[in-house]
Amino acid sequence: MSTYAYYPGCSGLGTSREYDTSTRAVCRALGLTLADIPDWSCCGSTPAHTVDHTLSSALAARNLAQAEDLDASALITPCPSCLTNLKMAVHRMRDRDFRDRVNKLLDRPVRRDLPVKSVLQVLVEDVGPEELASRLPDKPLAGLKLAPYYGCIMNRPPEVMQFDDPEHPTAMDRLMLALGADVVPFPLKVECCGASFGVPRKDITARLSGKLLETAMDLGAHAMVTACPLCQMNLDLRQDQAASALGRKFQMPVFYYTQLMAVALRLPQNVIGLNKLCVSPHIAFAAMRKARAEAGRRDPSFSEEVA
Amino acid sequence: MKIGVFICHCGSNIAGTVDTAQVARTALEFPDVAFATDTMYACSEPGQEAIVQAIKDHGLDGVVVSSCTPLMHEPTFRRTVERAGLNRFMFEMANIREHVSWIGKDTEANTRKAAELTRMAVEKLRRNMPLFAKQFEVNKRVLVVGGGVAGIQAALDCADGGREVVLVERESTIGGKMAKLDKTFPTVDCSSCVLGPKMVDVAQHPKITVHALSEIEDVKGFVGNFEIAIRRKAAYVDWAKCTGCGLCMEKCPSRKSLDRFNEGVGTTTAINIPFPQAIPKKAVIDPAFCLKLTKDKCGVCAKICPTQAIDFKQQEALFTEQVGAVIAATGYDLFDISKYGEYGAGKLPDVITGLQYERLLSASGPTGGHVQRPSDGREPKTVVFVQCVGSRDKSVDRPYCSGFCCMYTAKQVILTRDHIPDSTSYVFYMDIRAPGKMYDEFTRRAMEEYGARYVRGRVAMIYPKGDKYVVRGADTLMGTQVEVEADLVVLAAGAEASQGAGKLAEKLRISYDKYGFFLESHPKLRPVETNTAGVYLAGSCQGPKDIPASVAQGSAAAAKVLALFSKDKLENDPMIAAVDIRRCVGCGKCIQVCPFKAIKEVDFRGEPKAEVIETVCQGCGLCTATCPQGAIQLAHFTDNQILAEVNALCLA
Numbered sequence: 001m002s003t004y005a006y007y008p009g010c011s012g013l014g015t016s017r018e019y020d021t022s023t024r025a026v027c028r029a030l031g032l033t034l035a036d037i038p039d040w041s042c043c044g045s046t047p048a049h050t051v052d053h054t055l056s057s058a059l060a061a062r063n064l065a066q067a068e069d070l071d072a073s074a075l076i077t078p079c080p081s082c083l084t085n086l087k088m089a090v091h092r093m094r095d096r097d098f099r100d101r102v103n104k105l106l107d108r109p110v111r112r113d114l115p116v117k118s119v120l121q122v123l124v125e126d127v128g129p130e131e132l133a134s135r136l137p138d139k140p141l142a143g144l145k146l147a148p149y150y151g152c153i154m155n156r157p158p159e160v161m162q163f164d165d166p167e168h169p170t171a172m173d174r175l176m177l178a179l180g181a182d183v184v185p186f187p188l189k190v191e192c193c194g195a196s197f198g199v200p201r202k203d204i205t206a207r208l209s210g211k212l213l214e215t216a217m218d219l220g221a222h223a224m225v226t227a228c229p230l231c232q233m234n235l236d237l238r239q240d241q242a243a244s245a246l247g248r249k250f251q252m253p254v255f256y257y258t259q260l261m262a263v264a265l266r267l268p269q270n271v272i273g274l275n276k277l278c279v280s281p282h283i284a285f286a287a288m289r290k291a292r293a294e295a296g297r298r299d300p301s302f303s304e305e306v307a
Numbered sequence: 308m309k310i311g312v313f314i315c316h317c318g319s320n321i322a323g324t325v326d327t328a329q330v331a332r333t334a335l336e337f338p339d340v341a342f343a344t345d346t347m348y349a350c351s352e353p354g355q356e357a358i359v360q361a362i363k364d365h366g367l368d369g370v371v372v373s374s375c376t377p378l379m380h381e382p383t384f385r386r387t388v389e390r391a392g393l394n395r396f397m398f399e400m401a402n403i404r405e406h407v408s409w410i411g412k413d414t415e416a417n418t419r420k421a422a423e424l425t426r427m428a429v430e431k432l433r434r435n436m437p438l439f440a441k442q443f444e445v446n447k448r449v450l451v452v453g454g455g456v457a458g459i460q461a462a463l464d465c466a467d468g469g470r471e472v473v474l475v476e477r478e479s480t481i482g483g484k485m486a487k488l489d490k491t492f493p494t495v496d497c498s499s500c501v502l503g504p505k506m507v508d509v510a511q512h513p514k515i516t517v518h519a520l521s522e523i524e525d526v527k528g529f530v531g532n533f534e535i536a537i538r539r540k541a542a543y544v545d546w547a548k549c550t551g552c553g554l555c556m557e558k559c560p561s562r563k564s565l566d567r568f569n570e571g572v573g574t575t576t577a578i579n580i581p582f583p584q585a586i587p588k589k590a591v592i593d594p595a596f597c598l599k600l601t602k603d604k605c606g607v608c609a610k611i612c613p614t615q616a617i618d619f620k621q622q623e624a625l626f627t628e629q630v631g632a633v634i635a636a637t638g639y640d641l642f643d644i645s646k647y648g649e650y651g652a653g654k655l656p657d658v659i660t661g662l663q664y665e666r667l668l669s670a671s672g673p674t675g676g677h678v679q680r681p682s683d684g685r686e687p688k689t690v691v692f693v694q695c696v697g698s699r700d701k702s703v704d705r706p707y708c709s710g711f712c713c714m715y716t717a718k719q720v721i722l723t724r725d726h727i728p729d730s731t732s733y734v735f736y737m738d739i740r741a742p743g744k745m746y747d748e749f750t751r752r753a754m755e756e757y758g759a760r761y762v763r764g765r766v767a768m769i770y771p772k773g774d775k776y777v778v779r780g781a782d783t784l785m786g787t788q789v790e791v792e793a794d795l796v797v798l799a800a801g802a803e804a805s806q807g808a809g810k811l812a813e814k815l816r817i818s819y820d821k822y823g824f825f826l827e828s829h830p831k832l833r834p835v836e837t838n839t840a841g842v843y844l845a846g847s848c849q850g851p852k853d854i855p856a857s858v859a860q861g862s863a864a865a866a867k868v869l870a871l872f873s874k875d876k877l878e879n880d881p882m883i884a885a886v887d888i889r890r891c892v893g894c895g896k897c898i899q900v901c902p903f904k905a906i907k908e909v910d911f912r913g914e915p916k917a918e919v920i921e922t923v924c925q926g927c928g929l930c931t932a933t934c935p936q937g938a939i940q941l942a943h944f945t946d947n948q949i950l951a952e953v954n955a956l957c958l959a
Contacts, residue, residue, distance in 0.1 A: 167768070168648040187651070187770025218773065 005067035006034035009079035016229035018273025060089035129178035139180025143291035147216035210242030223284035309341035315349035315374035362391035373401040394437030430955035440878035446631035455483020457846025458636030460861030466514040480585035493749035530841030543592035548616035551588035555608035564596035573673025639847040642697025656682035687794030698801030709801035802851035883924035890938035897930035
């Protein structure tokens, strides 16, 4: 399989280290070769594009240029925010004038049109849920009920992201189903979690994230599963704030989808990084085992596996 | 040859940017032009009289009028020259309005181009020949395609006018969408009570033959002499024997069959009569659900049918009807609401279409007229109506307004309050479009007397919460976001072209727009005619329409047919192809390209030659462009005439 230029993004080295390590491990296990982009730099994140589109695109585009020597088929990143900046830069640079302005700012101009994709897109399109399911005939996550949450920018705006349904994405759902998990019909898949308002107005983030947690809980989910470092942080780290904002008690583990894939693929604990999560993930696995035991009582063929 | 040239001002339409007097002076220098003048309105009565007078005074053999598009006034001026004693084909028209004055502002350039177009017309006219139409018999039977209210009205009016009518309906009963409605706006009178008697009239009229469960397979021929191939689908019931007693429905064990008449709300039996007032009232077996046809079990209906009408081996049948005119009245289909994924439409059981809600309101519907949620049968207390679902939305490629949804939503709001007095209705709308007679008063009544809460804004998403549904939208008048917890959500699904409309249009050789609606001949002045002679339109197949407009069009189309049939003989168009037998090499290429099958191979002294069937040829010219020998020429558009026009332009 071909090589992918890998852009971890800054949170991958900090708050979402477990997302980065589990992503790398899952890709390796599934035969995808990741090559780190030499001397990669900040994508511009939230602040840059609010100030200047050319400068912001230059920040993102520098990484595209740095990746050109890797002979990769695509540049991939786990972080939706990095993905947006990188894809938006590519999108805007289709305009020749804009491209020239950006290239003028760069020591090394962008020459190739390297496709930019999320790790999620590559896992779904280049590996595929069917292949994943065939590797895991024992359905390791059977009994686990998950609420998949994609966040607001993974698939939007659709003309830039060009992946999955912008309002009803299913990529992560399909991967989780391939692992044997159940997926609840979570209606708020692309709602706002509050994003970076957690810094200036944590009341807003608490309310918005609380609504997501509440809906997932009411649907009977054992855990939520995300693909975004910021969403994960808001839902996991701020669960107590959300609870006091809504006057409800939550104990909802919030996983990265790559962590669950790594669990299912039985990869080493140190790369999965379940110990990095704030809300104990064991609540979810306990619920999963209980559900399996119940299913086993109804269907004896199931009970062997529980044992 | 003496030619007269008339340059029309069309008021200021042409004269505003074309020096018409100068064009007339230039025209006088063209060969054979004996007279040229400009005229204020060539099509007006004095304008036409001036042409007649000029023909007489100057002994003209032909006339060129440079004015508007020939689509509008070529027939007018042909009649004018005919009045003055010339053959109607000794006339040419140059379009200096649409092709010149309306598209350019430079008077000098416009004047030059107008003169060049006029020169082309003169050069063509110099080579024109008098042509004479042939007469042919008219078959005075009419085919009506579609048995909705528009088709029913058209059929009844034609039959009352004394003409035999063949009514073809795709479903097993006529009635169309109107038969599914509970009440109609703005009078709130019972839909089946007004439609039912008309359906009975159709059944009992001695001049109307109804072919239900049938579709048009093929159309041959031309105005006055169509041959229609009709495919009748298998009903698995011999309708000659079926009395419509309904005993089979009582005994059929396959009770989970899709109820198409009830729009999938509730289920029906595999053998069924769609509704009590069905015309014809005959049973049909749905082969997808019948146990005998799917698993070769059961067969209860065949055992209990008192007239032995059940025939599991029945095949579809193909037969033909000869008619002289066709009225297309194929109606519309509802927009597929599942395209709005964010509304959960098609997935959430209590998010339904307006037509499904009609069935819930109807006393003859699956709930006996009690409004119940499809999911749990509970009576809804909060009902949210969402308008413009599949209308006025470019994102789903439906930019047009479906026209009647504002009104049916207002009606459903009123009926909801009547059925459930302690209920609250919300309506999310973009604008209220109620331009009919008593329509705006009606929508106001829904708001003011029935307390419906109208919220101006689009709905962003609908999702389940417990056993309710959260409807989130914008209130653009308040500038806020709104969330309503609803028990039932009714989507006012818009109208789209009936399934298969495009294919039927191609069989009838009529045009349709990019959405599949049939194109009328002129949007204002020929609303029920098509560009194919003898084919007319009625109802929503031409564009979304409410009941009064559909009925009016049904009658209008019938009037057109009766006018056509008032003549015993019709004249053909003499602008058809003819074969020069000396140049024809019998290659047969023309036979292959002719879309009307109007050319046949004949034997001429042992050699194959092409021959044009004059009554079938439509004068499209494909054969003349294909013929390698130039042996087929289209009268009035011969190679010589077209080349003369090209030369006139190039030499100018």
